[in-house]
Amino acid sequence: xxxxxxxxxxxxxxxxxxxxxxxxIDGSKISKIGKNLKDNVDTTIDALxxxxxxxxxxxxxxxxxxxxxxxxxxxxxxxAAIHGGVTSVLPMANTLTCIDCVENVKLLKNIIAKTAKANxxxxxxxxxxxxxxxxTNFTHLKKEGVIVISDDxxxxxxxxxxxxxxxxxxxxxxxxxxxxxxxxxxxxxVVNLGFTSTKMGLRGxxxxxxxxxxxxxxxxxxxVDAAIHITHVSCLESIEIIAKAKNxxxxxxxxxxxxxxxxxxxxxWSYDANMKMNPPLRTKEDVAAIKEALKIGVIDxxxxxxxxxxxxxxxxxxxxxxxxxxxxxxxLSASITYLVGQNILDMSTLVKKxxxxxxxILGIKKGVLDVGYDADIAIISKDKEWIAKKExxxxxxxxxxFLGKTLKGVVDYTILNxxxxxxxxxx
Amino acid sequence: MxxxxxxxxxxxxxxxxxxxxxxxxxxxxxxxANFKEVSTREIKKVPALRGKTVVNLFYEPSTRTRVSFEIAxxxxxxxxxxxxxxxxxxxxxxTLIDTGKNIEALRVDIIIMRHNYSGAAQVLARNLKASVxxxxxGWHEHPTQALLDMFxxxxxxxxxxxxxxxxIGDISHSRVARSNIWGLxxxxxxxxxxxxxxxxxxxxxxxxxxxxxxxxxxxxxxxxVNVLRMQFERDKENAFPSQLEYFKKFGITNExxxxxxKDIVVMHPGPINRGIEMSSNVADGANSVILEQVTxxxxxxxxxxxxxxxxxxxxxxxx
Numbered sequence: 001x002x003x004x005x006x007x008x009x010x011x012x013x014x015x016x017x018x019x020x021x022x023x024x025i026d027g028s029k030i031s032k033i034g035k036n037l038k039d040n041v042d043t044t045i046d047a048l049x050x051x052x053x054x055x056x057x058x059x060x061x062x063x064x065x066x067x068x069x070x071x072x073x074x075x076x077x078x079x080a081a082i083h084g085g086v087t088s089v090l091p092m093a094n095t096l097t098c099i100d101c102v103e104n105v106k107l108l109k110n111i112i113a114k115t116a117k118a119n120x121x122x123x124x125x126x127x128x129x130x131x132x133x134x135x136t137n138f139t140h141l142k143k144e145g146v147i148v149i150s151d152d153x154x155x156x157x158x159x160x161x162x163x164x165x166x167x168x169x170x171x172x173x174x175x176x177x178x179x180x181x182x183x184x185x186x187x188x189x190v191v192n193l194g195f196t197s198t199k200m201g202l203r204g205x206x207x208x209x210x211x212x213x214x215x216x217x218x219x220x221x222x223x224v225d226a227a228i229h230i231t232h233v234s235c236l237e238s239i240e241i242i243a244k245a246k247n248x249x250x251x252x253x254x255x256x257x258x259x260x261x262x263x264x265x266x267x268x269w270s271y272d273a274n275m276k277m278n279p280p281l282r283t284k285e286d287v288a289a290i291k292e293a294l295k296i297g298v299i300d301x302x303x304x305x306x307x308x309x310x311x312x313x314x315x316x317x318x319x320x321x322x323x324x325x326x327x328x329x330x331x332l333s334a335s336i337t338y339l340v341g342q343n344i345l346d347m348s349t350l351v352k353k354x355x356x357x358x359x360x361i362l363g364i365k366k367g368v369l370d371v372g373y374d375a376d377i378a379i380i381s382k383d384k385e386w387i388a389k390k391e392x393x394x395x396x397x398x399x400x401x402f403l404g405k406t407l408k409g410v411v412d413y414t415i416l417n418x419x420x421x422x423x424x425x426x427x
Numbered sequence: 428m429x430x431x432x433x434x435x436x437x438x439x440x441x442x443x444x445x446x447x448x449x450x451x452x453x454x455x456x457x458x459x460a461n462f463k464e465v466s467t468r469e470i471k472k473v474p475a476l477r478g479k480t481v482v483n484l485f486y487e488p489s490t491r492t493r494v495s496f497e498i499a500x501x502x503x504x505x506x507x508x509x510x511x512x513x514x515x516x517x518x519x520x521x522t523l524i525d526t527g528k529n530i531e532a533l534r535v536d537i538i539i540m541r542h543n544y545s546g547a548a549q550v551l552a553r554n555l556k557a558s559v560x561x562x563x564x565g566w567h568e569h570p571t572q573a574l575l576d577m578f579x580x581x582x583x584x585x586x587x588x589x590x591x592x593x594x595i596g597d598i599s600h601s602r603v604a605r606s607n608i609w610g611l612x613x614x615x616x617x618x619x620x621x622x623x624x625x626x627x628x629x630x631x632x633x634x635x636x637x638x639x640x641x642x643x644x645x646x647x648x649x650x651x652v653n654v655l656r657m658q659f660e661r662d663k664e665n666a667f668p669s670q671l672e673y674f675k676k677f678g679i680t681n682e683x684x685x686x687x688x689k690d691i692v693v694m695h696p697g698p699i700n701r702g703i704e705m706s707s708n709v710a711d712g713a714n715s716v717i718l719e720q721v722t723x724x725x726x727x728x729x730x731x732x733x734x735x736x737x738x739x740x741x742x743x744x745x746x
Contacts, residue, residue: 195630199445201545201566201605204629271546315554316522317544319565 001042002026003418008047008379012054012369013348014356023052025375028417033369043420047379050412051347054355054367055087055118055376056332059255060152060177060231060303062324063089063120065111066104067096072308072396074108075115077328080306080395082422084329085378085411088119088359088366089306093130094153100125100136105144118416119376121362123148126165126176132156135165138172147362150177152231155213157183163220170226175362177229178217180238181279185209190319192280196265202319205280211237218245218252227251229361232305234260234279236289243298253361254293255301258327258334259401261290261344267401273314273321274399277307291344294353301358302350304331308397325401329393334402336382336409347382379413386410436734439742440552440559443568444609452610456578458730459723465502466725475733476505482530485541485562486512491697491721492562492572496539499728505537523547524554531557536736540564545602556743558735566600572696573606575727577614579720580651583692588615593645595677596655596704597626599666603696607653608634621645621677625666642677643686651692654679654704670703679705684714692716 003025010021010033022037023030032039063077072080074091081089093099099108105124112120124141128134130151138149149169155178156162169176186209191197193204214230218241221228230242233256245252259277264284268275275281293299307324314321327334335354339345345353359367366376387406390398414422435454444452465473481500483493493509500507510530521529523542530538537558540548545565552559563569581587592611598604598620611618612635619637620627627638639645646652659667667673684691693705693714701707710717 193629195633198628198630199605199634201564201568201602271549312522315524315550317542317550318546319544 078118087376180213262338333409463726476503
């Protein structure tokens with residue numbers, strides 16, 4: 001099977017491609033990139049006026065399977081992924097059946113093998129049942145293909161346990177992925193602490209609860225020279241801590257989610273639970289700091305933190321509603337709208353944040369358009385607008401923070417391992 | 428009365444004072460002034476809401492607010508049904524919106540809701556065509572309480588604009604404080620909040636108020652003082668000082684009032700903890716308007732029910 005993508009504009013910053021080029025795919029790999037390519041192919045895609053970029057590597061998603069198949073499954077979540085131009089995902093281990101042992105990894109791998117419509121990488125818990133007490137068997141998990149360990153949804157409170165995990169992870173060459181939150185400080189909080197929590201009459205989540213834990217996680221990683229990744233960074237203070245750590249050579253990387261650079265605490269004032277996430281939407285100053293951090297490289301990557309919840313868990317009293325929003329189908333267009341559209345990043349830098357940078361952090365050969373790489377590609381109309389509605393989403397859950405918003409960037413084709421996995425173009 | 432007062436009100440719900448304009452608040456106050464007379468008649472009833480059904484949906488125990496709303500609705504000739512959370516299907520796990528839709532399916536026109544979660548009235552209102560009146564949601568707002576406080580103040584002092592009003596007590600957990608702050612500042616009063624540090628929420632100054640922890644300071648230039656009920660029984664966070672300590676530092680006593688303006692108006696949303704937030708002789712003294720507040724509550728709630736019902740009728744007929 002050969003596939004030729006013609007007349008498009010290829011962007012792949014890792015190998016300095018940002019030009020009108022054709023891409024030839026042979027089987028599952030990219031075989032040629034160049035001008036006016038001609039070959040005897042099975043399929044030709046005319047990408048005139050479109051951007052050809054690597055498929056997005058979303059390093060933070062929740063697919064809810066096994067256990068909460070009413071919210072999402074591996075099948076529905078990966079379908080949402082390819083609709084959003086995402087070709088690789090890393091689902092967190094905090095499923096109802098926690099991915100904390102070899103048996104559960106095998107169970108998940110079996111589901112993935114049978115139902116996944118995108119590349120799914122494996123993440124397992126740092127501690128058993130994510131209770132923060134006893135670390136899991138990293139060596140065995142690694143043998144099963146686990147590349148990241150994380151208690152996401154929770155942070156390991158005990159310093160001794162975290163330190164042990166970081167040492168062990170370093171030995172096993174695995175990445176520790178941190179949801180940095182001090183629950184003792186954030187307990188009961190549902191919105192940003194300050195004017196927002198005060199005027200809404202709700203308990204607040206302080207920034208200290210995030211950045212003090214970021215600081216701790218980094219210090220422990222530094223002590224044992226382990227690699228650490230801070231996920232869903234939401235505030236200025238965390239950014240400053242990460243920047244300082246990077247400057248002194250700590251192996252720390254970080255990501256943020258689109259809602260942290262596109263929305264702020266004011267969006268939550270209507271008690272819309274689709275604006276309720278953890279960490280909470282912060283102030284406008286924090287939003288500006290996140291954008292700046294993406295620009296100067298303190299924040300390496302963008303990940304969706306795709307967190308599907310049913311309507312029954314969202315359209316209820318705000319305090320009772322679950323935390324989190326879906327994001328696989330908006331990560332690309334929200335990033336284009338709020339970063340490229342507002343001249344924060346150019347398209348090439350955005351591709352880096354969405355594709356090659358997360359791939360590098362995860363240590364996977366993805367996120368680049370080059371000869372020999374897997375043909376995981378998104379072909380998009382960058383400036384085409386669409387309005388996000390519940391009906392727009394194929395995810396089982398509809399809890400998007402962008403409902404009703406006009407977003408820029410439409411995915412026309414998603415190619416996975418050399419095959420057209422999704423297209424909105426009538427053939 | 429009906430035609431002259433209702434035309435500028437277009438909201439089907441009353442959820443908070445934050446989103447109301449100065450004019451809308453003044454309209455409620457002037458409508459209430461018209462309704463106040465009804466309660467002094469021999470036959471305390473007008474037909475304004477005849478044929479309308481009003482439900483009091485209370486998820487928190489409340490006697491005075493519920494009774495006040497019930498009397499207000501009845502003096503407007505509405506039919507009133509009370510639902511308390513214990514008696515409803517809440518405990519069977521029904522969602523708030525399902526409960527609301529079931530009540531609406533009974534062709535109910537107005538739901539008056541008290542709820543322990545902040546924002547619950549917003550969630551209900553945007554899912555229903557029926558009117559929703561917020562009778563207190565969590566720590567968020569209690570708009571009719573603030574409206575009756577302002578009504579009473581205006582009655583006593585002739586105006587709101589330019590007044591110095593101090594709110595004393597647990598500001599952090601008080602919906603009465605929040606509604607009063609929004610309402611009073613919109614009408615041009617200068618508001619000071621006074622409480623121990625633990626009971627002042629962060630960034631409250633952004634709501635347009637001054638903050639003090641000194642009761643003498645709060646009373647000094649005040650034209651009125653609104654004294655909140657200290658809910659010691661709900662203090663799970665140990666944020667409160669002891670009752671005795673609180674009374675010593677923040678309690679309103681005749682001694683403290685001697686240093687304040689002679690005609691200072693003393694308000695309290697009730698029920699009073701005598702000897703904790705104020706002494707008995709202040710509660711029963713010449714400056715106290717506490718029982719007038721209760722009486723005025725009926726007029727305010729009549730006005731609110733009347734205005735939202737009329738706006739909702741208008742929307743339905745003209746759509």
